[in-house]
Amino acid sequence: MLYIIGLGLADERDVSVKGLEIIRKAERVYLEAYxxxxxxxxxxxxxYYGRSVILADREKVESQSDEILSGAHEEDIAFLVVGDPFSATTHTDLALxxxxxxxxxxxxxxxxxxxxxxVGATGLSLYSFGQTVSMVFFTENWKPSSFYDRVAENVSLGLHTLVLLDIKVKEPDLVAMARGKIVYEPPRFMTVAQCASQMLEVEEERQQGICGKESLAVGVARLGSEDQVIVAGTLEELAVADLGKPLHxxxxxxxxxxxxxxxxVRGFAVDEGKFDRLWKANYAGKA
Structure with missing residues (x-):
């Protein structure tokens, strides 16, 4: 059997007791790491597990899954996922x-x-969230803005939008690849400030008032850990906020x-007075 085990968000202790028992008895243990x-x-x-763990990068999971599944119809294999197993479609594909x-x-x-x-730790009701979107790192020549249309749909319904930020783990260096060498770039993790800045950049182009400078937002970092950080404010304020280490x-x-x-939420505000003024003027159930 293949066990797809959620590990939670913070550290080794977030795994469930059931999950830990399976990990310690499994023939092989993989950790999805991208x-x-x-x-x-x-x-x-x-x-903590008392077991060796095999890192499974994108290539192994998506292109070499036969290695992971080898023998799984006769023995137990544990596939560990940060967070919840089906928060990413990759893991649905593996189950299929x-x-x-x-x-x-x-x-x-x-x-x-x-x-x-x-994300409910922000005080925002989970019932009031719309579509979740992803924000990728912009480059000089590639600034995809498809996220904006989905955010606009949420905004039209008055719903909150959770934005998941890009991470780059074991990404190939394209210049090195062109020279026939396999070299990986250092890991990169997008920050709340980078995300807010990119949203403002796209708003500047679209001019639809979806994510402007005075749009209220909440940035979070390391949720579930002992040093989690939550900061609320305008996108302009969050564009210069420092929430520390990943993940954001x-x-x-x-x-x-x-x-x-x-x-x-106002308890997390950079400037409570400004946050209150904008909420009363532009929010307060006005959609």
Whole structure:
């Protein structure tokens, strides 16, 4: 059987008791290491689990899954996922391959906390979130803005938008590849400030008032950890905010923000007076 086990958001202790029991008994243990990362290193995981862990990068999961699934119809394999197993479509695809395998491989999923639920720590109601979008690193020649249209749909309904920020782990150096060498770039993790800046840049081009300088937003970092950070303010304020180490995410607030949400979120505001003024003028259920 293939066990797809959620690890939660912070460190080695967030795994469930059931998950830990399976990890310690499994024939092989893989750690998916590219859709998200834990806040501790591999050695710390292995020490706590009492097991060696095989890192599974994008290529191994998407192109070499036969290696992961080898023997799984006869023995137990543990596939570890940061957060919740099905927060990323990659893991749905892996489960489908198990169904299609000859003979079929049984799967079992052990859920855990993910950013999709942990973001409730901001005080914003999970019932009031619309489509989740992703923000990638802009380059000089590539600045995709398709996220803007989905955010606009959420804004039209007065809903909050969770923005997941890009991470680059084991990304090939394209210049080196052109020279026939395989070299990987250092890991990079987008910050709330970078995300807010890119949103403002696209707004400058689109001019639809979807994510302007005075749009209220909440930046979060390392949710679920002992040093988690939550900062609320305008996108302009968040564009210069320093939330420290990764991982970061951002929420663009919806215009139907309830008074209870406002009262909670304002406690994280860079400038409470400004936050209150903008909420009363432009939000307060006005969508």
């Amino acid at each position: 859709t998200a990362v834990l806040l501790v290193d591999q050695a710390q995981l292995e020490s 391959r198990c169904r299609q395998h000859d003979p079929p491989i049984q799967t079992r999923t052990l859920p855990n906390a993910s950013i999709l639920t942990a 995410s951002l929420v663009l607030c919806g215009k139907k923000m309830h008074e209870m949400e406002w009262e909670y």
